[in-house]
Amino acid sequence: MDFSQIIPALPDLMDGMWLTLKLMVMAVVGGVVLGTVLALLRLSSNPVLSGLAKAYVNIFRSVPLLLVIIWFYLAVPMLLNWITGEFVAVGAFTSCLVAFMMFEAAYYCEIVRAGIQSIAKGQVNAAYALGMTYGQAMRLVVLPQAFRKMMPLLLQQSIILFQDTSLVYAVGLMDFLSSARSRGDILGLPHEFLLFAGLIYFVVSFAASRGVKHLQKRLAV
Amino acid sequence: MSSMISINNVNKWYGDFQVLTDCSTSVSKGEVVVVCGPSGSGKSTLIKCVNALEPFQKGDIIVDGISVGDPKTNLPKLRSRVGMVFQHFELFPHLTIVENLAIAQTKVLGRSKEEAEAKGIKLLERVGLKAHAHKHPGQLSGGQQQRVAIARALAMDPICMLFDEPTSALDPEMINEVLDVMTELAKEGMTMMCVTHEMGFARRVADRVIFMDRGHIVEDCSKDDFFGTPRSERAQQFLSKILQH
Amino acid sequence: MNYNWDWNIFFKSTGIGNEIYLDWYITGLGWTLALALAAWLVALLLGGLLGVMRTLPNKWLSGIATCYVELFRNVPLLVQLFIWYFVVPDYLPESVQIWFKQDLNPAVSAYISVVVCLGLFTAARVCEQVRTGIQALPKGQSNAAQAVGFTVAQSYRYVLLPQAFRVVIPPLTSEFLNVFKNSSVASLIGLMEILAQAKQTAEFSANIFEAFTLATLIYFTLNMSIMKVMSIVEKRVRIPGLMVEGGK
Numbered sequence: 001m002d003f004s005q006i007i008p009a010l011p012d013l014m015d016g017m018w019l020t021l022k023l024m025v026m027a028v029v030g031g032v033v034l035g036t037v038l039a040l041l042r043l044s045s046n047p048v049l050s051g052l053a054k055a056y057v058n059i060f061r062s063v064p065l066l067l068v069i070i071w072f073y074l075a076v077p078m079l080l081n082w083i084t085g086e087f088v089a090v091g092a093f094t095s096c097l098v099a100f101m102m103f104e105a106a107y108y109c110e111i112v113r114a115g116i117q118s119i120a121k122g123q124v125n126a127a128y129a130l131g132m133t134y135g136q137a138m139r140l141v142v143l144p145q146a147f148r149k150m151m152p153l154l155l156q157q158s159i160i161l162f163q164d165t166s167l168v169y170a171v172g173l174m175d176f177l178s179s180a181r182s183r184g185d186i187l188g189l190p191h192e193f194l195l196f197a198g199l200i201y202f203v204v205s206f207a208a209s210r211g212v213k214h215l216q217k218r219l220a221v
Numbered sequence: 222m223s224s225m226i227s228i229n230n231v232n233k234w235y236g237d238f239q240v241l242t243d244c245s246t247s248v249s250k251g252e253v254v255v256v257c258g259p260s261g262s263g264k265s266t267l268i269k270c271v272n273a274l275e276p277f278q279k280g281d282i283i284v285d286g287i288s289v290g291d292p293k294t295n296l297p298k299l300r301s302r303v304g305m306v307f308q309h310f311e312l313f314p315h316l317t318i319v320e321n322l323a324i325a326q327t328k329v330l331g332r333s334k335e336e337a338e339a340k341g342i343k344l345l346e347r348v349g350l351k352a353h354a355h356k357h358p359g360q361l362s363g364g365q366q367q368r369v370a371i372a373r374a375l376a377m378d379p380i381c382m383l384f385d386e387p388t389s390a391l392d393p394e395m396i397n398e399v400l401d402v403m404t405e406l407a408k409e410g411m412t413m414m415c416v417t418h419e420m421g422f423a424r425r426v427a428d429r430v431i432f433m434d435r436g437h438i439v440e441d442c443s444k445d446d447f448f449g450t451p452r453s454e455r456a457q458q459f460l461s462k463i464l465q466h
Numbered sequence: 467m468n469y470n471w472d473w474n475i476f477f478k479s480t481g482i483g484n485e486i487y488l489d490w491y492i493t494g495l496g497w498t499l500a501l502a503l504a505a506w507l508v509a510l511l512l513g514g515l516l517g518v519m520r521t522l523p524n525k526w527l528s529g530i531a532t533c534y535v536e537l538f539r540n541v542p543l544l545v546q547l548f549i550w551y552f553v554v555p556d557y558l559p560e561s562v563q564i565w566f567k568q569d570l571n572p573a574v575s576a577y578i579s580v581v582v583c584l585g586l587f588t589a590a591r592v593c594e595q596v597r598t599g600i601q602a603l604p605k606g607q608s609n610a611a612q613a614v615g616f617t618v619a620q621s622y623r624y625v626l627l628p629q630a631f632r633v634v635i636p637p638l639t640s641e642f643l644n645v646f647k648n649s650s651v652a653s654l655i656g657l658m659e660i661l662a663q664a665k666q667t668a669e670f671s672a673n674i675f676e677a678f679t680l681a682t683l684i685y686f687t688l689n690m691s692i693m694k695v696m697s698i699v700e701k702r703v704r705i706p707g708l709m710v711e712g713g714k
Contacts, residue, residue, distance in 0.1 A: 062643070062689035063682050064650035067661050071678040074668060078469065125274050126311035130325035130377060131301025140324060144315045163542035170654055177545060191553045198545045205540035 003192050009183045016179030017200075020165050023097060023175065027165075028158045030101035035108025040138070042113055053109070060106035065099075066167050072099035073171040092173045104161055111153045115146035152216040159208050163201060176200070224283075225250045225381050225412045226271055231280035233266060240266050241277065242436045248381070253413045255423040255444075258433035259459055264416045265308075267433065268383050271414065272296075272303045285380055301329050304374030308386040310366040312358035318345065318369055319354040322376045330377065337376070344372040348402055364395030371402055381412035388419060420463055424448060432456045475673045476680060487667050487677075494663035495684060501580055501649040501659060506642055508585025513592025518622060520597040531593060538590035544651055546587055551579040551655050573657060580652040584645060591641050599634035600626055632703050639696040643689055660684055 006013075041053035060068070076095040080088050119142050127137035147154075166177040174182070177197050184193025227247040233240050240263050248254045256264045269275040271282055273289050273296050282289040287299055312321050322341030326332045332340075345351045348368040350361075358366055367387055374382060384403065388396045400422050407413055407426045417423070423430055423444065430447040432440035432455075440447060440456050447456075472478075476488040519531035538546070555566050555575075566575050603626060611621030653662035664681035668674045 059682070059686060062647075063685045064647040064661065066650045066653070067664070067678065067681060067685070070661070070665055071674070071682075074674045075678070078674065082469075120309075120311075122307055122309050122311045123313065125269075126305075126307060126313070127325075128274055128297070129272055129300055129303070129305035129307075129383075130373070131297045131299075131329040132325060133297045136297075136328055140328060141313055145313070148315060163540075166542040166544045167651075169544060177542070181548075191556070194545070194548055194553060198541050198549060201542050201545060202537070202540045206536060209540065 001192055002189060003196065005187050005189055006192065006196050009187070009193075012179055012183055013176065013197075016174055016176040019093070019174060020162070020176040023093070023100065023165050023168070024158070024162050026097055027100035027104055027161060030097070031104030031108050031161075032112075032154065034101060034105035036112050036143075038105055038109035039112035039116060042109065043116060057106045057109050060103055061110075065103050065164055066170060068099045068103045069096060069167055070170055072096070072102075092168070092171045096168045096171065096173055100161070100165070104157070107157055108154065111150050111157060112146065115150035115153075116142055118149055119145050148219065151219065152212050155212045155215070156209065159205050159212070162208070163205060166201070223250050224248070225252075225285060226414060227283045228267070228271070229281050229283070231267070231270060231277050231282060233263075233270065233275065233277040233279075240436050241270070244280070244433075244436075244438050246431055246438060246441050248412060248414050250412055251410045252428045253407045253411075253426055254415070254429045254431060255427040256414065256416045256431045256433060257418060257420070257423070257459070257463075258439075261435075262433040263436040264433045265385050268385050268414060268416050271383055272300045272305060274305075297329065301325070301377055302380050304377060304379030304382040306367070306370050306374055306382065306384045306387045308390050310358070310363070310370045310390075312366055312370055312373070314358050317355050317357055318350070318361070321358065321369065322373050325373075326376055340376055341372070344375050345369070348372045362395060363391045364398045367391065367395075367399045368402055371399075371406075375406075381414070382406065384413065384415040384417065386416050386418070388417065418463060420448075420460070432459065434459075469675075470673070471676070472671075472673055473676055475667075475671050475676050478671075480670060487671065490658075490663040490667060491660065491680060491684065494658060494660040497577075497652070497657060497659040498646065498649055501577065501584065501652055501657075502646045504581045505584035505588060505649065506645050508581065509588035509592050509641070509645065510638075512585065513589035514596055516589060516593035517596025517600065518627075520593060521600045522618070535590045535593055538587055539594075543583070543587055543648055544654065547580065547583045547651055547655065550583040551576065554579075576652065576655050576657045579655065580649065580657060584648055584651075587648070588641060588645055591644070592638065595634050595637040595641060596630065598637075599630035602633055603629055629705075632700075632705065635696065635700045635703070639693065639700075642696070643692060646688055646692075647685070 127141040180197035184190040323337035326337035516531040611625040650661040668677035
C-alpha cells in the first residue's frame with residue numbers, strides 16, 4: 001500500500017469535502033425548517049393538516065434515501081420543465097439538495113414533534129394566560145425550550161446526514177467520497193484512497209459525536 | 222357592587238364524563254373569593270374556564286362585561302387583562318427572571334423593552350426578589366418562583382387575578398411567603414379568585430368561600446357563614462379533614 | 467416535453483425474452499428479502515453479543531465492544547460496502563480469492579459482500595439498543611439476581627436478558643426496517659434488488675414516475691407489514707403490569 005500519493009491529491013479531495021459540507025449544511029437548515037413546519041402541522045387540531053403531515057412522514061420514513069436521491073435526480077428536471085414550460089438545467093447538486101431536505105425533514109419532524117410534546121402543557125397555559133396568541137406561545141415559549149432539549153438529537157441526526165451525503169455517488173456528484181474514488185482510480189491506488197476517505201469520515205463523525213455527547217452532559221445539568 | 226366575573230350555569234364534559242354541572246357564581250369588584258373542595262371536585266377546571274384555558278360546552282362566563290364563551294371574543298386580549306398564577310409556577314425556564322416579567326409586556330401589550338423591564342424590576346422589589354432579577358427560574362426555590370409568577374401576572378396590570386392552587390406544590394416552610402404576598406394584594410383591593418386548601422388564608426382574607434364537590438358548587442356563602450353556621454354535610458366532612466391537620 | 471403516463475407499464479414486455487416489467491420487480495423483491503434477512507441474522511447475533519459485552523464489568527470485553535460500535539457507526543455505509551467489496555477480497559488467501567472473484571457468480575459475490583457489510587454495520591446499532599435495554603432495567607434486578615446466588619452469566623440468562631429482550635423489541639423493529647432500506651445500497655455494486663430494478667425500468671421505459679412509485683409502494687408495504695407483525699409480537703410477549711411505557 002502506498003499512501004504517499006494522497007498528499008498531492010489533497011486539494012482535489014478538499015473540493016469534494018467542501019461540496020459534502022455545503023450539501024450537508026444546506027440540507028440540515030432546510031430539513032429542520034421544513035421538519036418544524038411538518039411537526040406543527042402534525043400537532044395541529046385540524047385532522048386534514050395533521051393527516052397530510054403524518055402521511056408525508058410515514059412515506060419518507062419507509063423508503064431508502066438512495067431511492068429518493070435517484071428518483072429526484074431523474075424527476076426534478078422534468079417537474080420543473082412542466083411547471084416553467086421550458087427546459088431548465090437543474091444539475092445534480094440541486095436535485096440532491098431537494099431530495100435530502102425533503103427526506104431529512106421527515107426525520108427532523110419526529111424529533112421536533114417529540115421536543116414540543118415534551119414541554120409541559122402548563123407552559124402553554126401560562127403563555128396563553130399572559131395573553132399570547134398560539135403563534136406567540138409557540139415562538140416565544142415552546143419552541144425555544146423544545147429546541148434546547150432536542151439539540152443533541154438534531155445534531156446526531158445531522159451527523160448521520162453527513163455520512164449519508166456519500167450516497168450522492170449514485171448520481172455522479174463529486175462529493176468527498178466520489179472525488180477520493182476518482183483520484184484513486186486515476187492514480188491506480190483505489191484501495192488507499194478509499195481507506196483514506198473512510199478514515200476522514202470516521203474522524204469527523206467521531207469527533208462530532210463526542211462533541212454532541214459533551215453538549216448533552218452540559219445541557220443535562 | 223358591580224360584578225367582575227360572573228359564571229352562569231356552566232357545564233363541561235370530558236367525553237361522557239361531566240366535570241362541571243350547572244355552576245353559577247360571581248365575583249364582585251374588589252372581592253376575594255376562595256374556592257375549595259376535595260381533589261377531583263372540578264375547582265381547578267372551573268377557574269381555568271374563567272380565562273378560557275379550558276373550554277366549556279354549556280353556559281357562559283362574563284369577565285368585565287366580555288363573554289368568554291363567545292367565539293368572536295378576542296381571547297388573547299381578554300387573557301392579557303386577567304392575571305393567573307399556576308400550581309407549578311410555569312415560569313419560562315429558558316428566560317431570566319426579569320425576561321419572564323417583560324416578555325408578555327413587550328410582545329402582548331406592546332410596551333418598550335426598557336419600560337417593561339423597569340416595571341418588572343419594580344414588581345420584583347415588591348415581592349422581595351429584586352436581587353434575583355438576572356437569574357434563571359431553575360436557580361430559585363419554589364416559594365421564590367411562585368412570588369415571581371405573581372409578579373409576572375401583576376406586570377400586565379390585571380383587572381383581576383386567578384390563583385390555581387398556588388401553594389400546593391410548595392414545601393411547607395415556603396407557603397407563608399407566598400400567602401403573605403397574596404394577602405397584601407387582597408388588602409390593596411385586588412379582585413381575586415383563589416383555588417386553595419389554605420383555610421387559614423381563607424379565614425383571614427376571603428370575603429366569600431365556595432365549596433365544590435363532584436362538579437357542583439355545593440356552598441357559596443360569606444366566610445363567616447362557611448366557618449360558623451351549619452352547612453352541607455359534605456363541606457363539614459371536608460373541613461373536619463382539612464382542619465384536623 | 468410530454469410525459470406519457472402509463473400505469474399499465476408493469477404488465478408490458480421489457481423487450482428481453484418474454485419478461486414483463488413486473489417480473490423485474492419480483493426478482494428485485496426476492497433479492498431485497500434475501501439480503502435483509504441474512505444481514506439481520508448476522509446483526510442480531512453479533513449485535514446481541516456485543517450489547518451484552520458492553521454492559522459487563524470486564525473492562526476489556528466492554529472496551530472491545532465500544533471500539534466496534536464507534537468504528538462501524540462513524541464510517542458511512544457506502545464506504546464500508548466499497549471496502550468489503552473492492553478492498554477486502556484482495557487480502558484473502560489466494561484460493562479463497564480465486565473462488566470469490568472467478569468461480570462465484572458475480573451476483574453471489576456481491577450478495578456475500580452486502581450481507582457481511584450490512585450485517586456488521588447493523589450489529590453496531592443493535593448492540594447499542596441491547597445495551598440501552600439492559601441498562602434501562604432497574605439496578606435492583608441485577609442485585610436481586612446476584613443475591614439469590616446467580617453467577618453473572620446466570621443473572622443475564624435468567625433475569626436480565628428475558629426482560630431486556632422485551633424492552634428492545636420496538637427499537638429493534640426500527641433497526642430491522644433500516645436493514646431493508648439500507649439494502650438498497652447493493653444496487654450501487656450491481657446487485658439487482660428493488661431499487662436497481664426500478665431504476666432499470668425507469669431507464670428502459672422512460673416512465674420514471676410509475677417505476678419509482680411502484681418501488682416506493684413496495685417499500686412502504688414492506689414497512690407497514692413488518693410494523694404490524696412486530697406490534698403483535700410485542701403484545702404477545704408483554705409482561706402483565708410491566709412496561710406500559712408509551713401506552714397511556
